[in-house]
Amino acid sequence: MSLRRRKRFGSLSGTAPTKRALRPPGEARQGLRKGRHGADCYQTALRRARARGEIVGCTPMHPKPAVVRAWKVTSGTVEDPAPRESQRAIRAVSLTALWALNGGIHIKKFQPPRPKPVPRNNSSSIISAFDMGISDEEWERLQKAIDWPFPDQEITYLNQSTSPVHSTFSIVGLKESYQVGEKISVIITARDHNKDLKRYGGDFFKAKLFNAELKASVYGEVVDHRNGTYSVELLLPWEGQAQVFVRLEHSSEVVQFLKKYMESSFPRTHFNGYFEGPGPNKTRIREVVECYLKWGADGNWRKGDCCCEHKDIKTGTVWQCERPKKLSCDKLVRHAGGRMESPLNLFEQQLFTKQLTNVAISGDKKIINVFPSTAPIGTMEKCRSGMSTPVPAGFYLKDVWNSFVCKTRQFSPAQKANCLKNKIVYLMGDSTTRQWFEYLERNVPGIKRMNLHTHPKGGPLMAVELKNNIVVHWSMHGVPLRLGVVMPIIDLHYISNDIDEIAGGAHAVVVFTYCAHLVFHSITFYIYEVAKIRQSVVALLSRAPETTVIIKSGNTAGLKNIYQSDWYMLRLNTVMQEMFRDIDGVILLDVWQMTSCHYLPENIHPGPVVIANEIDMLLSYICPA
Template sequence: MYPDLVTPITFLQRPILAYTWILCMHFDCSQHPCLHRERSWLRKLFTGLCLLIVMCFLVIWSYMGNERKKSPPPSFLSQHCAERHDSSNSSSPAAVNSEVSVTYKSQSQSPINSFYSELGISSDSYSRLQQAVKWAEPDRSITNVSMSTSPAHTTFIIANLKDSYQIGEELLVLVHAKDFDNKSKSYGGDFFQAKLFWSKTKASVFGEVRDLLNGSYSVRFFLPWVGEAQVAVRLIHSSEAVQVLKRHRDTNSDRVYFNGYYEGPGPNKTRLSETMKCNVKWDKNGLERTGTGDCCCEYKDPRTGETWRCQRPKSLPCSALVYHSMGGYKNHLTNNDKMLMTQTNKGINGDKSIIKIFHHQNDTNDITEKCRPGLHTPVPAGFYLNDVWTSFVCSTRHFTTQTTTECLRDKHIYMMGDSTLRQWFEFFVKEVPTLKQMNLHVQYQSGPLLAVDVENNIDLHWRAHGVPLRCMKTAIANLHYISNEIDDLAGGPHTVIIFNLGPHFTTYPLEFFTQRVLRIRKAVLALLQRAPDTTVIIKTVNTGYKDIFGSDWYSLQLDRILRWAFQDVGVYILDVWQMTACHYNKEDIHPGPVIIKNEIDILLSFICKN
């Protein structure tokens, strides 16, 4: 790749060598009387030194060239791109806290592939992405399920427990993992979630879990309310179950498949129809099993470059594809896999002491930071008290029906994503009496949906993101890629764009999801360049899924990629991960009305900052 860097003497090297040789040959000791008698000896000495310098120069230059030629590009999202002791293995997506570096260097100066370089992603930024999704693995072969982490034997203690605390202090909890033989684990990789709560006051706050990579974990809690509290820790997946999830994502990405419905004219004025299996075109991770060669119809989007592929119908042409739907699930789990996955989302035993928290005169939870794009999401991002969420990100408000209407007045609001974002659309239609939903005669589950308020000049849109999408039978022409939708919007001070991405991508390779996200990032950057006063808000992933097709561990990794991609773009990131993980309601990918109302309050605080 760099032949001119490994030859003994190159065109660029010759002037340097010639200049060095001239210096050596023209050193004249006669100009220095004190050295005149040693002229011959010095000339030999300097000649030897010059030759030595030239030889060292050639060796170093050749070595550098060979190293650049030999160094392969890093494997995508390597789980071990750094030493294990550098891993944070945090249970929070907010563990991503470094900016995305943008570069315009040529591909020859970057070890990452051309796709990322063309989108302005530097090698350093790419490495931070790898670090963000790195996860510790068992340091030995797991030959028996009894070697995995046991929720019954794993325990937690409160470190240095005091009789009382003051609001604003921190509480440290230590988790000690053991296997089913009651033996202490010596490696990390378990996926825990923790919260501090008090049921009587409907109070709760998310705790950040840190993997110490030796079978122990620390949990840090901020004490945000006056009153009482207890600690709860759950084992979402053992480290061994996480490896099951990872292996099936890497080898069986086709375990969720879709149907493509072909329709067209037949003989004697009849209608023909055929249903074929479809999926993402991705020639690895198991997706290549869809077929090769002339097996399939391919539908490449001209703007994103993404290709959707369906098995070729027998009687109809590829152009006859009309509808799309969820197809089904393929369960590739072995018996051992199934046993490991049964120990999922289990509470662990530990210190049930009641934490007493008192007021501190000099401490307050009031947040004075105004809401603005680009703010970092801390852990915790806020807390519940009496079912009301107080944000630690910025100063948010709680909205009534009247103030909600006032906030949305003269706004064009475009929502793009999945059904968890559709819940926000449904909230507004129900909350604002003058906002009326139109009947567009489409499949409701995938949209597009539209509601208008003529009196207050509000139009509210929601549509599902493009394929892959697990949904009921819907017209495939209505499924648009988010990046294309954003490219088609003019933007401006009255435009609000809200999108999310995650649950429908849990079975796919991280690289596929990353490329989708970066295309959206490119579209958002272009939008903010032509209309910088456009409001762009990203809703993060909910917790809720716990199985092989949609685990929270999958969602956590996707959420980290999403945050990584948009940290430097100037958008609002609305963290719902912590809000859904720590609430007392049973976890559901579609959270209940209390959580949705609190999410909407933050959303409106982003839209209406004054």
């Protein structure tokens, strides 16, 4: 036990414990005296606790000594051996609350309670590169790609975290006018709730340039200098006026929690498995149990002989369900999302409040005047595979996305039908590719949905247009999958398995996304699944190199909490891009910037204007200009 940790647990109130402080309050002492072991019981317990290396301290911030707690640290996890009665007594103790008015935000200042124990099993730390199906060199490269700075200390007060009220941005060397194609530099300075400069990085800021009247905007990448300051370079791509907008989505302290719980096996979401089979006298037995992913050598989220295991033969992914009381394990027939469970303790919840999440910060609101330029802006290069995504990847003007990746165009309904003539389009993944299916269904003349007797939100779905011989499929990926509807589990296919069943060819367009539902699970499991998909894509392009393969990135989401955060999505996007970076014949369609800078409120299901621009990008790759 380090001195730092010993000191922190030994005296949570900030002062060294004294003999008096280590004594229980009057009622507790009286109870010990009346106990059959006598008054020496308490002091003997203290001596034995110290001899075992346990740490004895007091309940923090209470005017009188409270019930003594012995904390034992085993394998890095804090365990609380106190009986339930003692825990209730401690929870009943009123914490001293100091309220401070901070720029219109009331902040409750208190010492954090003991964190909820995070299960140690199924942790990323015990997963090797071999387990993920990649090389040690690739794992090292991926770790560098997703590296994110974190606080250099464990904060114990909310006011030590980054404040959106006191953090600011400024434009460096602002001029009276600019020309289209020039750039401006923006400096972001992070401060805590005491108005003190932050000494470390890790805050999750987002920045953009916009003009509301022109419906124009462009994304800016925030560079973390790891000392409390950040910089952004913003391109000036349109003629007219522009303003800078910066927001703090998560403080570095919150990002630290996001990473911790993403890499733990704590089940932030649960799933329901529906078992059904024959009963006596021609009846049907139905049972609903909880299910979850099994990942890692000790990946059971329930211990003992608790569960049925359903292993996909090709991918090796194991899905666990609690054992039904009456039915056998092979009677699992349907799947749905279940309850949510938060791992956050009271202190962490304070940091996740809406007043501190996804909040615009103050700064230079001056109007930037941009005049025409004789130098061309944009690109005339034909859309094809193997193209990198620059920052910015494009910009909106009058609600039309102008790509800097390749030459895109807007497709009329007739042009959409002509582009997809004699094509079979396979859309796979989640509800964001279903939005693409529904858009094509509405905007390609003559296309009709076939009645496959499936749920319209869960699929699989199919639409055809006979005149131009167009077929469009959509299907959900396999579990883990958080659905709001109950679906036959046989209709949920792993993307890699579906790709293995496609012959491919010049007529085939394979589009998949694999992001939104994976934010609940370890990054190592995500890498494992993406490695399987990559293997199938490489095999497809080997047997049919004329096949068009497009990966749609994840987009920004509306919720910014422990369950669904853009920081999770950004991390998964980075892994997907890195793992497919060197695969010839694959197109990476980055919609992250398209959803991050648009004026519509961020939503896991982007608005119609954004979807229309995404489809124009898609068709520009299928039918390049």
